[in-house]
Amino acid sequence: MSCLNGTERPRERLFAIGFLVVLLVGLVLPSATARAQVPIQDTAPLPAADSLFRAGVEVYEAGQFDSAFFRFRRLIEEFPSNRSTTAAHMMAVRAAYRAGLHDEAVTLASGFLDRYPSSGYTQDVRDAMNLAIEAQRVAERRPVNLGVILSLDGDQVSASQEMFNGIRMAVDDYNQVHPAEPIRIVFRNTEGGGRRVTEAVRELADMEATAIVGTLYSEDALTAAAAAESENIVFVAPLATDDRVSRGRSYVFQANPSIEVRGRLMARFAVYGLRIDRLGVIAEETARGLGTTLTDSFLKEASELGAEINLVALLPTDRAWFDLGSYVDADTLAHVDGLYVPVVTDDPVSTAGAVLSSLDRMGADLRVLGNSTWHELPMKGSASNYMTTYNNEFYPDDTRPEVTAFRDRYFEFAGRDAGRIAFTGYDVAAYLLSVMNFRDGLSLAERIREEPMYRGLGHRIDFDGGQINQGLFYLRYRDGQLELIR
Incomplete structure (x- = not known):
């Protein structure tokens, strides 16, 4: 769900001023109450935590709120008792709100208020939570939940962020065209794999997500696929090439053609x-x-x-x-x-x-x-x-205006060039949203199997009656040039 609008309300401006003052004071001189809540030996500064906090602030100030949210959330999870923890909670709530992740903002804020009722950031967190709740109420009808599962493990954070950015841009584009039928992203971190992947799928099923997109690798996709099939919820693996992911299953689809x-x-x-x-x-x-x-x-x-x-x-x-x-x-x-x-x-x-x-x-x-x-x-x-x-399987044709436009938009959105994973996130999400929008009496899984080939920005998606994408590009070298022949 996108943010309310491009203007900042008076209440939010006051909130921003208060936040800056409290943040500066809180980082330099923590309150006595805050010191009493956490053992002294656990509040010693950690260079890694401070570095992660500064990185989050930098991307936040650059307007990259999704990226800031990921960084602050990672700091909270990896350094739960560091001096930056409460400030990171505050920033994570605000970043989630500004990124349009209103559910995440409310959840984080509620947890913060329960755990740190006497923190100097309490009022600022409560203000941010109220803004997020207000944003949730803007939609005239209950939005459709699209689940996204990605890992914030250290070696996967960058790729997960890129995938999420692509998905987020596709959802924003869809919501601009269909404001009365908004799609809401519900994100779950699958860091650690295994049981956590299964739990994430079940949580999204309990939230009545219409479909789930995610995991970077086949190993996690296999785990997610088993859980999704048992919950009767559509799961689309964007990158997995191991055909065991969808073999013998009705609700699991592989957007990346198998070997x-x-x-x-x-x-x-x-x-x-x-x-x-x-x-x-x-x-x-x-x-x-x-x-x-x-x-x-x-x-x-x-x-x-x-x-x-x-x-x-x-x-x-x-x-x-x-x-x-x-x-x-x-x-x-x-x-x-x-x-x-x-x-x-x-x-x-x-x-x-x-x-x-x-x-x-x-x-x-x-x-x-x-x-x-x-x-x-x-x-x-x-x-x-x-x-x-x-x-x-991947061919973004830069002679197409929509491809170059996406590259420009992505750079403006994320501050870096769009790689293959960004295109994949966008194409898979855009395809899935287009199929979800049908009203023909078929289930989503049936519609995916019967849908004709979808031409994305860098991918072709065609399940051709099955569970694995059959859409590929065919190219050849001729006269010293590379050309698309089908």
Whole structure:
């Protein structure tokens, strides 16, 4: 839910002045009452806590209220008995209100007033809470709750913030168009994973959230999926690629195409889209098994579609890419028109370059087919020699005005460039909100399965009757340029 309006009410101006005075006094000279509430040994200043507090104040003053809220809340959770704790509570409540997270502001304020009834910040917190309550009453009807679950673990905070920003912008855009049917974000921190993820899903189900979006990784998505299915609530995992997340479930959806889906759809595109019927595969037997999964799904689909498989070569190590001639016979390549090379590596430029150089040395005359690792490589000329074609799940086309507009808006909103995770948060939330807005008698899960392809800013979303997104982009290198062909 967005803030009330762009102007500051007299009451809020008084609140702001009072806040600044109390904050400065509270940080420099805590009251005797506050000292009596917390053991002296627990109130010693901690550099990490003070640094986190200052960072929160900086982004708050810059108008990045979502980011400020995350920082102050993290300080409260990690340093519950530090000298900055009550000030952080105060700032968290105010940041939550200014960010439009009114439920969070009221919850935090209520907890603060119960725990610190004699704090010097009590009146300021109460004023902020009243503003948040007033904002809640503005809506003419009860808003629809959209649950968001993300972890504030130290190594996930940045990505979680970026995902949340994208979701928040999509919700704000929706609410501007549908003011009489507002969507309210209800956030739950899943820090620690495991049981906390399950608890978060159940809490959101108890709050009658219509759907839940979240988790960054497949491990947490698996836990959330099990809980969501048991609660009969739609859960959309924006990034998970492990197809076990949604396997055998009716309420769980994966917006990121799984590894198996990518290999299978590349085979289908090769046979039906490119009309190639003599295929081969070269892949590395990686420890993570991604190359093997891509290979197996590609071969299975190609065979079922009637293609002729004339080469299957599994390389023992990543160094083998630099010496393909020792593992692949040039005469065999002569019977291959399309060579699928799903590269899984941390150094795509060097590996892809080695593949192309090896094919040059063997005098290969074929089309290279690839996975997302082949995206936007610098050796466009060499890749064009083999009309290298691949599929990718993410392609923000900057020739589209709405894409460049989003980049500008995101920078203004977050103070940094929009990365893939920001686009993902926006696209998944915007898609889900568009589906939630239907009134055709179908359940949300049924509608998601039947909805035609949705074209987002950087993603295509099409569940095609199932639980895993089938929407991919197909690109090729030609004449030294990268171009979208479907």
